[in-house]
Amino acid sequence: MADKVLMKGNEALAEAAIMAGCKHYYGYPITPQTEIAAYMARRMPKVGGVFLQAESEIAAINMVIGSAAAGKRTMTSSSSPGISLKSEGISYLAGCDLPALIVNVQRGGPGLGGIQPSQADYFQAIKGGGHGDYKLIVLAPNSVQETVDLTFKGFDLADKYRMPVMLLSDGTIGQMMEPVSLNQSKNATYDKSWAVTGTYGKRTKNIVNSLCLRPEELEEWNKARYERYNKIAKEETLYEEYLTEDAEICIVAFGIASRVSKNAVNAGRKLGIKAGMIRPITLWPFPNEVLAQTAKRVKAFISVELSMGQMIDDVKLAINCSRPVTLCSRSGGMIMSPEEILQKIIEVDGGKQ
Amino acid sequence: MSTKNFLFAGFGGQGILFAGKLLAYSGLLKGKQVSWLPSYGPEMRGGTANCSVIISDEQIGSPIVAEPDILVALNLPSLEKYQNKTQKGGMIVYDNSIITKSVSKDDVKVFAIPATQLAIDNKLDGLANMIILGKVIKECDAIDYDYIKQAMQKVVSAKKANLLEYNLKAIEIGYNYK
Structure with a gap:
């Protein structure tokens, strides 16, 4: 296989x-x-x-x-x-x-x-x-x-x-x-002695x-x-970090938005902007710890989402609002282009480009 | 080649998605990173359909191709919608038996092939998609004809094995068209 x-x-x-x-x-x-x-x-x-x-x-x-x-x-x-x-x-x-x-x-x-x-x-x-x-x-x-x-x-x-x-x-x-x-x-096996499978008169019933x-x-x-x-x-918290070691601007994005964001991070790097990304893989539990740690190093976060802004609340909570968090979003079935995210990165960086 | 972005566009039913899938599979067999993303929904049933295919040496970020290196257009609305989004120095391949207007963009290589007419002439109705793909293979260094042939074995299901030969013949017609 x-x-x-x-x-x-x-x-x-x-x-x-x-x-x-x-x-x-x-x-x-x-x-x-x-x-x-x-x-x-x-x-x-x-x-x-x-x-x-x-x-x-x-x-x-x-x-x-x-x-x-x-x-x-x-x-x-x-x-x-x-x-x-x-x-x-x-x-x-x-x-x-x-x-x-x-x-x-x-x-x-x-x-x-x-x-x-x-x-x-x-x-x-x-x-x-x-x-x-x-x-x-x-x-x-x-x-x-x-x-x-x-x-x-x-x-x-x-x-x-x-x-x-x-x-x-x-x-x-x-x-x-x-x-x-x-x-x-090989699939792991788990105790399912709680399951309701019929007692056959041999055990007390499960409910x-x-x-x-x-x-x-x-x-x-x-x-x-x-x-x-x-x-x-x-x-069980899972996440992926991309170019966050020296990042000054940190994107937070999951799913398809993280794929588009990756292009934007790379484009930002080509312009000399130190962009990086944290991608939550588990949305619950949310990767609070790594975000809190990252907040100590970066200037700002950008939450990239295909919604009017939902995950951004959890980003702010995770970092205790210690850094500005900007939203980059599209809604209703639209997907942002890498350029739209890049513009947001440039804006957050101070708009020097 | 580091990354090549393809956009196939036409009417639903012209085999746009299949042509893209075959191309993506050839990239996979060649050991490249690939992605294939279709338009989905009502388009599949007769409107405009398109599919993004990326073949790359590197891990692929966004699978959405908005500005293709290579545009393959099988109807006029698709050509008009995407020709100006095609990258400078890129390539447009279009079916000039369906599209009677010519390409206005002048900073790309343009190849016209009467794919639908060739399909009818060769009793390969419905295989204009494979004929135009043959032309794309010929003109685009990034694609390997041998891998396309291997990919065909993977993509055509065993139940439709009789179609294999017709598809390969159609590609050959497009490949050899001058």
Whole structure:
């Protein structure tokens, strides 16, 4: 399997999920995510898995709850409006401590919005979406290969911490083709003695549930969950640094915006501007520590996002507003050009060019 | 070559995305970094379609080609939209059996080939995309004909193996067109 093949982000993601042992997929078509469902429809019957096109996104996420409760690696995928529909179920997954992978191939919103790439579901993914005190681990790939790698990782993190994980892609990363190698070392096994699989009269029954009518007990559940979240924040934060060692201006960007930003950083360097980039790979947990450390060295940050400015809030929090943070953004399905980012870099640098 | 940015553009249904995919695969087989990004959505069903292909020695940043080194245009709206965005010193290859206007930009190399007409004349209807690709291979040093032939084996599915020969023939017609 070492040979590289040319695959779309969406199709590579679907194949990686199957390789990771996901045999239960429930979905509903929506652009620009449909290739995932189509691939699953084709492949799942051949590997003895379940592909089910549900009657709606809401039905699909509730089927995910069922399979996950039975201890099976389970996935659903959609694009922005569909994720809004799934949000109730995602909160229930978190409340039931169930592992599952939820994929959002983002498009422009709000409402039905458009079908072109966007990153405007950042708040929804990181700050909630569903109700209650909960977090998702949110993984943001910026290439087809990383889409594959983070799909493997997403299933592992979900099982390790018994919680839903979101893979936050976008229309570009999902639709583009790049060379990819689908290499998965042996899948790790996780304790799933909590799963509801039938007792056969041999053990006390397991209960998967998010209902708790005694507030003092519910508070304890939530506190225990947040202890787990704290551990994850310490141990699972991922990011990439690009030319940050001597940087004076630091871009923060994820997903497709980080690809465009890289061109702009390189162009800035050619003009003699010391630009660099920090790319969060996990959006939750957010790479607060490296940003705080970097803030001690750089003059300013630029948050580059395909939204009206969402992640920028977390950048400001991470650095405790110790440096100016400027926004470079496009919205509604538009993507900024490297030149637009470069102009922002020049402006922040003092506009000498 | 360090990086070559290609933009294929035309009507949905002309095989724009397939031509781009074949080119990208040839780059992969040659050991280069490649990316392929399609326009998606309603365009696929008859509007204008385009795809960005980057072949590079280095890791590819943005996969979006807004200012191509090489523009391959299969209809007039595409030529008009992108000719002035083509890089100085770049190349425009277009189908002059469909596009009756000529290229106004004068700082690029221009190659016209009646790809659609050649396809009809050679009973290869629908393969104007491969014919024009043949011309691109001929005129662009960055592409290797041998790797294109190998890529064809990868890109044409086993179920459609009978189409392999026609596609290769179409490329050859474009390659040898003078």
